[in-house]
Amino acid sequence: MKKSTVSPITVLFVVATILISYYSDVSSAESDPDPTPAPWPHQFHSILFVNFNGSLSLIDLWYDWTNGRNFNIIQDQLGELLYDLEWNNGTVFRYTLDGDKKKCSSALIDVGILRPN
Numbered sequence: 061m062k063k064s065t066v067s068p069i070t071v072l073f074v075v076a077t078i079l080i081s082y083y084s085d086v087s088s089a090e091s092d093p094d095p096t097p098a099p100w101p102h103q104f105h106s107i108l109f110v111n112f113n114g115s116l117s118l119i120d121l122w123y124d125w126t127n128g129r130n131f132n133i134i135q136d137q138l139g140e141l142l143y144d145l146e147w148n149n150g151t152v153f154r155y156t157l158d159g160d161k162k163k164c165s166s167a168l169i170d171v172g173i174l175r176p177n
Contacts, residue, residue, distance in 0.1 A: 100176040102126045123173070130173040148172035
């Protein structure tokens with residue numbers, strides 16, 4: 061059985077290639093500036109699945125900074141459909157329209173909707 065050997069030149073070439081590759085990646089990572097986040101649109105729609113301590117909720121979110129409002133339609137797992145309307149002046153309306161369980165409440169909080177900046 062013939063024994064295979066690797067020449068020292070080949071080993072040196074492989075090691076040099078690995079080191080050069082590593083140091084070029086490290087030096088380019090240090091010189092890259094911090095990433096800039098994408099601009100947040102003034103109006104958008106998003107569908108979210110949220111898990112609050114094992115209870116799954118589906119939230120249909122409509123964000124509208126231009127008109128100063130944020131509208132959430134919240135469907136709790138095995139629960140009623142809740143409508144949550146928030147205005148930029150801090151007014152919040154929460155209501156349900158399910159059958160005989162119709163409810164409505166309002167509140168005034170110290171903050172308005174989340175700013176896009």
